[in-house]
Amino acid sequence: MSQLRFDDRVVVITGAGNGLGKSHALEFARRGARVVINDLGGSASGDGFNRSAADQVVSEISAHGGEAVANHDSVTYGDRIIECALDNFGRIDVVINNAGILRDKAFHNMTEEDWDLVYNVHVKGAFKLSHAAWPHLREQSYGRLIFTTSAAGIYGNFGQANYAMAKLGLHGLAQTLAIEGKKHNILVNTIAPIAASRLTENILPGPLLKLLKPELVTPLVVKLCHDSHQDSAGLYEVGAGWVGALRWQRTLGHGFPVTAPLTAEQIEEKWSVITDFTHANHPENGPQALAAIMTNLGHG
Numbered sequence: 001m002s003q004l005r006f007d008d009r010v011v012v013i014t015g016a017g018n019g020l021g022k023s024h025a026l027e028f029a030r031r032g033a034r035v036v037i038n039d040l041g042g043s044a045s046g047d048g049f050n051r052s053a054a055d056q057v058v059s060e061i062s063a064h065g066g067e068a069v070a071n072h073d074s075v076t077y078g079d080r081i082i083e084c085a086l087d088n089f090g091r092i093d094v095v096i097n098n099a100g101i102l103r104d105k106a107f108h109n110m111t112e113e114d115w116d117l118v119y120n121v122h123v124k125g126a127f128k129l130s131h132a133a134w135p136h137l138r139e140q141s142y143g144r145l146i147f148t149t150s151a152a153g154i155y156g157n158f159g160q161a162n163y164a165m166a167k168l169g170l171h172g173l174a175q176t177l178a179i180e181g182k183k184h185n186i187l188v189n190t191i192a193p194i195a196a197s198r199l200t201e202n203i204l205p206g207p208l209l210k211l212l213k214p215e216l217v218t219p220l221v222v223k224l225c226h227d228s229h230q231d232s233a234g235l236y237e238v239g240a241g242w243v244g245a246l247r248w249q250r251t252l253g254h255g256f257p258v259t260a261p262l263t264a265e266q267i268e269e270k271w272s273v274i275t276d277f278t279h280a281n282h283p284e285n286g287p288q289a290l291a292a293i294m295t296n297l298g299h300g
Ligand SMILES: NC(=O)c1ccc[n+]([C@@H]2O[C@H](COP(=O)([O-])OP(=O)(O)OC[C@H]3O[C@@H](n4cnc5c(N)ncnc54)[C@H](O)[C@@H]3O)[C@@H](O)[C@H]2O)c1
Pocket: 014, 015, 016, 017, 018, 019, 020, 021, 038, 039, 040, 041, 042, 043, 044, 046, 053, 073, 074, 075, 076, 097, 098, 099, 100, 101, 121, 125, 148, 149, 150, 151, 192, 193, 194, 195, 196, 197, 198, 199, 200
C-alpha cells in the first residue's frame, strides 16, 4: 500500500500546540505537508496566552526536516490564521478545526460567560477559520475540512451543556458545508475523538489515559484529508485504535390522517409504534427525511 502523502499541500490546524492537534500536525508534516500550527497557548479552560505551545511544535517539525509556521491568534480571529497560511505558503488545502476548551459545570451553576466562551472558541472560531478559507478552496476547486465534535454533543454529558451545544453545532455546520462544498470538490467530515489530553486528564482514569494516545486518532484525520478520499459529510467516532461511522436513525413512525384534527390522545395511543426502532431507517439528507411526511400528505 502506498503512503498517503501531502507533498505540495498546505494544512492549517487550530489548537495544534497540544494533544490531538499536535499529533495531527506532526503526522501531516511527516507526510510532506507544510503546516500552520495555530495555538493561543491558554489553559484548558481558556485563560491566559503563551506563544511557546505553537513554537515548540514548529521546532519539533523543523528538527525532523519538516516545514511549519506558528500562528498565535485565537481561533476567533480565524481570518488572521488563513492570512498567515497564505503569506507563508501561498495556498490552503486542508483546514482542521480542532482548538477547544472546557468550562464544565452543572447547568444550574453555569454562567453566561462559560456559555459564551465555549461557544466562541468552538463554534465561532470554526466559523471564522472555515469562512476565511472557503473562497480560496472554492476558487481552486479543492479542499478538505475536518470538524472536531464530541460524544458529549452527540449523546449529552452531565456538566457539559455549553460544550455539548457547541460540539453538536459543529456537526450541523459540517453537514451544511459538505452540501455547499460538494460541487467545488470540498469535502467536509467530522470526528468525535477520545484521547488522553489536558481536556481528559482529570476526567478519565490514569490507566485508561495511557492507552488513549492521540496518535491513535490522527490516522483517521490523515485519511479523511487525503486527495484520494472521496466521502464527505461523515461522522466518525474514533479512539484507542477503533474507528466507526455514525448516522441518524429514525423509526418508521406512524402517519395519522391529515383530513382530521390530530390529538395528543391519538399520539399517546400509537406511542409504542412511534418509538419502535425495530425497523428503523436512516435518512441521509433533508429530502429523504421529508419523504415520510410528504407520503402522509398523499404526495409520496
Ligand atoms: N481529548 C478528547 O478525548 C476529546 C474528546 C472529544 C473532543 N475533543 C476535542 O478535540 C479537540 C482537541 O482537544 P484536546 O483533547 O487535544 O485538548 P488540548 O487542550 O490538549 O488541545 C487543545 C488546544 O487548543 C488550544 N486552544 C484553545 N483555545 C484556543 C483558541 N481560542 N485559539 C487557538 N487555540 C486554542 C489550546 O491552547 C490547546 O493547545 C477539542 O476541540 C476538543 O473539544 C477531545
